[in-house]
Amino acid sequence: MSGYKARLSSIDHILNADIIHLSKLKELSLGGIPDEGGRRALSWKILLGYLPLQRTKWKDILDQKRCQYQNFIREMVVDPSLLSKSKSSPEVEDHPLNPSPDSQWRSFFDDNQILTQIDKDVRRLCPDMMFFQRGTDYPCLQVVGEEGVERLHRRVTTETLSAAAVTRKGLGINKIEASRKSVATEDYKPLPPGSEAHWEVVERILFIYAKLNPGQSYVQGMNEIIGPLYYTFATDPDLGMRQHAEADTFFCFISLMAQARDLFIRTLDKSSSGIGAMMDRLMKNLKHHDTQLFNHLQSQELKPQYYSFRWLTLLLSQEFDMPDLIQVWDTLFSDNGGFGYLIQICTAMIVLQRDTILASDFANNVKLLQRYPPIDVRIIIQKGLKNINFKKKKIS
Known part of the structure; x- marks a missing residue:
């Protein structure tokens, strides 16, 4: 058996075991994971702690997490009023100048500031490849279905972006250094109703992440980290896994940011x-x-x-x-x-x-x-x- 085939066999043996031998998986992952059959996508989910080491728990964990993410979409994208209704008192009059953090107007302004930056960044994600401009085979039905809602990119106002919106909270990527990668000459365009591009999916993931992490929110550069995660899961040869790329990316991104978040916080x-x-x-x-x-x-x-x-x-x-x-x-x-x-x-x-x-x-x-x-x-x-x-x- 050749060295490459022996490597494939060893990885398969680990990934198919009832209990994943984590240290051996890490050892075999050094230098690159063979990508045939979705080995990389599955290995990343284990290495990032999204999937437990006990194989028998995978289905329950995946069902639970994916259901949880669908609820996040419903509460923060489809009908965000559900959150504000649960927080605000019906006796308090709301208006655009209301300073209360529970104000729906305050939430609108904050969301728009976050979305403006996210939308700008994801529309130019990985311009050296066509993937993020193409449509996903698994669009979010809560958004593009018959009773679809206004897309996130359409909620961004056309007002000039304030300086505060692009001030670094932890990542000053726009320094004198230049990127080796190419830059998109123009922003990616949204796809027609009933479908959505991969960059729109990434936009939704980052928006929900920002809403759930108000202390850190979204910081420019997070789009560059989430891109490879989503690409790997959205191109998984296992179609059963691929259709849940959005939810799986979200939770793996949380795990990765738990390790890297201090690099994004200026005060640290x-x-x-x-x-x-x-x-x-x-x-x-x-x-x-x-x-x-x-x-x-x-x-x-x-x-x-x-x-x-x-x-x-x-x-x-x-x-x-x-x-x-x-x-x-x-x-x-x-x-x-x-x-x-x-x-x-x-x-x-x-x-x-x-x-x-x-x-x-x-x-x-x-x-x-x-x-x-x-x-x-x-x-x-x-x-x-x-x-x-x-x-x-x-x-x-």
Whole structure:
């Protein structure tokens, strides 16, 4: 049996067991999960903690979560008045200037501010591929059915977006760094009544997430993280799973954001779990693996904020095309927490460009790292895995 077939057999053995051997699944996921037969989608749901390790519990969990998500759609998208009615007193007169947080007008203004930014971001999601512009085979019937409601993108007012709406709560992606990925020349268009594009589904997921997390709400850049999750589940070869891609993406996104949320909160930038600490960890790791390269970057005053800010906060989603990115995420999701593998992958990206960096000036190095050159992503992953294995051996 070839090495590849043996790998497939091992993963199938784990995924079909009554009790999932999590550590073995993580080990086999390092470097990439074979995607035939929906192995990746299923593995991600396990690795992100959406599905329990006991197979017998899967059906009940999935039924429960998917039903719960349908209720979220009904309460927050189809008929949001259900929430306001449950909160507000019928004796209190509501009006646009009512300062009460329970005011329906206040809720309308807040929703519009959130939707304006979400709508803007999802209409340009992954412009290098046609997927998000296409229609889903499983549109939400509560929205597009015979008694459908006004689409979220139609609820956005045409008023000028206020500065507060785009102020970073934790993710300042619009810094001097530029994305390697292409940018859509024009916004995606909604599909005709009775159908909906994949970007509209993502918009709904992010809106519901923002409503359920008012303290954090939606932060620009979350669209880049949820995109690969939804794409993976919405292209699952298992049609039974694919039709529930929206609900499954929502709960896996919650799980992923539970790990990454501190990177999106400005007040935690300098905390031990914030983006500042993550960049410090990256630089310390680079110094450990290649002191000469580290010193060269230091001598040029090429700060990690200029390039690694986006790498770390967006989990490298802007640095690679989708097929390559999901292979990287196979490895990232195999981590035991703390994004240690992410640090190693980012370190490998820098070290693999050492000759060019050592021979270049500040301006060219900034350009190089902000727009990382095309490379076989397997080389980066293998280099990162060597760093991981080296670290494990040193600890042991």
